[in-house]
Amino acid sequence: MKKLILLTLSVLSQYSFGQDNTLWQNSIPMTKVIEWRRHIHQNPELSFQENKTSKYVADVLKSFGNIQVKQITKTSVIGILKGNSPGKTVAFRADMDALPIQEETGLPYASVNANVSHACGHDSHTAMLLGTAYTLSKMQKNLKGTVIFIFQHAEEKIPGGALDMIKTGELDSIEAFFGLHVMPLPVGIIGILPNGPASTASDSFFLTITGKSSHGSMPHLGVDPIVTGAELVNNLQTIVSRNVQPGNLAVLTVGKFQSGNAPNVIPERAELAATIRTTDPETRKLMETRIKSIVENTIKTNNASYQLDYVLGYPPIYNDEKLNALAKASAIKATGLDNVVDSPSITASEDFSYYKKIAPVCFVLLGVGNDAVNHNSKFTIDESAFLNGIKTEVQIILDFLNQ
């Protein structure tokens, strides 16, 4: 989760601030939310392995007394809260998985699992949604419709957990999906993403270049995969600068380039891997076509051979215009005008995008401080932001059901 270029304060005078009943805000269980978050933070589990986390979440949900709890896949949980009167069905989704990163925060509740940590803040998503579920469970009497709390596994690992959950058919009755992600923004700020593409598609390639090993002093007898790879990395930079139409979002980052062990040996192979981010289908296809062509031609020119795996990842999130307007109004109602900003789309990707297969979706951001960036081993968050996160989640759900 990455970069926010520019934030502009919203001009939102069109929204009125009536005497909405926000007494429910007093029943948000902040102490508990922090306790849940720290427990999950300390005991992180990797994608598709969220066995203890899902059990913990299910137990907490059951303790609220009036939420039906189901484990519809091996390591995910849904909580169903039926209001006293019939109405629409809305879902809020949190993801629960951690990353293969050794935590270096020095926190007293830092991960006890080596090389696994909640460096993307999914611990806080889970804890906040539990807080939201608790708060709404106390309002069941006055609730119109059904709320489904989705605690999703495996957001961080392709093919992602969302598709597994969708395939069960258990989410088919949902009429709108909302989701929230913590971001390095000022604490407690709600970021409203644009209508339409709000995040990027995330594709990857994995490439092995095979040359011919030789003595470093006799390069003419070998085929150098390092020189070939270096040329390739540079050639790939021309796609964004020369082929993509200016204004269309495209990022290509070669994040892995490994080869060789000694200063005087031309190695046999080089391994490269890259991430590719786009928002529109045409640019996504263009990137794939140009990458494949440049890889083939550059490597051929250098008399090397190669194996290329091009992996299509998550599509972009398409924020529904109506849901986005509702989320913005709800966030302002719940947290105040000063706490809501318009955010540009993010160059991160999310399998939350897949829920659009069932119903319109809307994704919002929550600022948890600017100390560190998601996926960094020192990623920390300011827990005081949770209050605005939960207020916004509850208000969005209430407003959707009451509209």
Ligand SMILES: [Zn+2]
């Ligand atoms: Zn992440």
Ligand SMILES: [Zn+2]
């Ligand atoms: Zn994340």
